[in-house]
Amino acid sequence: MTLADVIPSLRSSLPPRGLDRELWPLTTEHGRGGISVGGVPLMEIEQEYGTPAYVLDEADVRERCAAYCAAFGPAQVVYAAKALLSRGLLRWIDEAGMGLAVYSTGQWQLALAAGFPAERVVVHGDVDARGAGRVVIESAADIARLTCTRRPQRQKVMLRLLPAQLGFAKAGLPACPSQDRFGVPTDGAELAELVEEITSNPLLDLVGLDVYLGSQLAQFGGYEHAITQLVAACADLRRSHGVHIEEINLGGGFAVAHTGQETTLPVDPFAARMRRVLALACDRASVQPPRLSVTPGRAIVARAGVALYRVLAVRHEQGHQLVAVDGGLSDNPRPALYGARYTAVLVGRPSTAATVPTTVVGRHDEAGDVLVRDEPLPDDLRPGDLIAVPGCGAYHFPLASNYDLVGRPPLIAVRDGQARVLVRRETLDDVLRRDEA
Ligand SMILES: Cc1ncc(COP(=O)(O)O)c(C=O)c1O
Incomplete structure (x- = not known):
């Protein structure tokens, strides 16, 4: 009482x-x-x-942007437009100095119309987005689409990997089993073939690896596991293709509480822990540490x-x-x-x-x-x-x-x-x- x-x-x-x-x-x-x-x-x-x-x-969105930027650095926070998008919101994201992940031509065009800098946009999926900062490749079909256009341009790309044992949702949303999603397993022939195709194409510049583990993830374990596998992939790529991966992106999915029984993933301890895990994994694999970036959606706008x-x-x-x-x-x-x-x-x-x-x-x-x-x-x-x-x-x-x-x-x-x-x-x-x- x-x-x-x-x-x-x-x-x-x-x-x-x-x-x-x-x-x-x-x-x-x-x-x-x-x-x-x-x-x-x-x-x-x-x-x-x-x-x-x-x-x-507005103050809440700006505060969440500031918290994520302080934890990871503004350029390393790429807001996932699918969580919420409007011109007004785009201005707040832009003013925070963050990147923007778009998943459709509509989102890309709204971003351009709002004056969002194209070089800070990361494109996912079938989007005609010339001039975007980076494009995420999930399969060979994405490479064909990027390079077989009438006026192909040199493009920085990231490769979407599917680490084994993805993190699983604790609440709210189902887990994302890898058999239902595109991306490339972190080990095996498919990765080697796709990397060969990218690195042998003069129009493509492989700069990063990317994952998406699931939604409403309140625990760090899945992300730690992903970092370990991504760093192992970085080491393989350097050995096999002489490629230096500059950036690894852990995706989003950071849990947000909607009721008193749920918890919000705390950004500062999370970022600190991920940096430690990355440093340790890179040290063990003798890999130069890549930048660590994230693609939060709900963590920026839900509350x-x-x-x-x-x-x-x-x-x-x-x-x-x-x-x-x-x-x-x-x-x-x-x-x-x-x-x-x-x-x-x-x-x-x-x-x-x-x-x-x-x-x-x-x-x-x-x-x-x-x-x-x-x-x-x-x-x-x-x-x-x-x-x-x-x-x-x-x-x-x-x-x-x-x-x-x-x-x-x-x-x-x-x-x-x-x-x-x-x-x-x-x-x-x-x-x-x-x-x-
Ligand atoms: C590829 C990708 N990245 C990031 C996100 C953002 O997830 P969240 O809003 O849970 O942070 C999503 C959401 O579905 C996604 O599909």
Whole structure:
């Protein structure tokens, strides 16, 4: 029992249950006007922009960028655009001096349109990205695509390796078994053949090795294991082809907490440990240490995001509260895709009611459309209430869909008491206009 349970009047002046610093954006405050982020009360955002909406704390994103840059060096932090991308966000990433990993032509073109320096972009996949800093090669087909174009250019490339015993996800997302993914095993003939093909091509300059171990990895072990294998591959490449690998990239997947039961991977101890493991492995293999880089996505933007929903209906049954909201699967498919868990709080009005286990379901009437399961919320929720879900900055906005022909929510940045639209709400007109028959 907490003090607020004994003296209910204290409730609205204390952070609500679950308002855990690890889960909520850096600038979150809980005062008389309810919960605010970036100095803007969430109630005001709802009044101005409606629900569902994604709110993004600029200070939180910039702080996460600064923390990763301090730990690895700005040029060694390559933000994974797939976690969240908008022009506004690109400016913050650029100003931090970081790199950018893109996975589609759309992401590449948005980066160019926003003036992001092409030489700091790392390209993955089938993207026509002339002038990009580095391109990641996963198979011989990527080499053909890069070099058999009409106006081929000299290009720095990295090779995607698949180390044995990849790190496995602890929570939220499934592991990434190597049989389901492209890349080259760290030992064996395929690696030698691909390296031969790259090094014998005057248009390609092999500068790095790259891995991607999985998502929501909260432990260091998988990454340590990967470094050891990457360094062994560096030693082999130097012996067999006289190639010096300048950079090894550990990918992303650094865990972020969405509920009090999850943990966030701590960046400083992680970076320090990885550097020690790298130094030791290079020393043992007599290899000149390459630069160590990372490609974090969620670790940069997840905590900065809060999703806002309006309560549509409430039902009570045997000490449990069931709440339906005006969003769901179409703006957050992660619970359905990965069994991801979230927490929520009531915002906009104080409540002195006791909390009960509450499940928040979406509007789509599907088995997997459960945003929050069995989290404590005041048991007097009613239609019209506003609830906020933290930890929604990564893989929400980019994974949103028009399921049931709903428009996708806006992305609203908050900073110093000001809210501004990064990406507007998709109107019904936007959604219906594509249907041309
Ligand atoms: C190749 C690659 N790198 C980096 C990331 C970023 O992962 P995270 O957002 O978990 O850090 C992903 C995400 O799927 C990825 O596929």
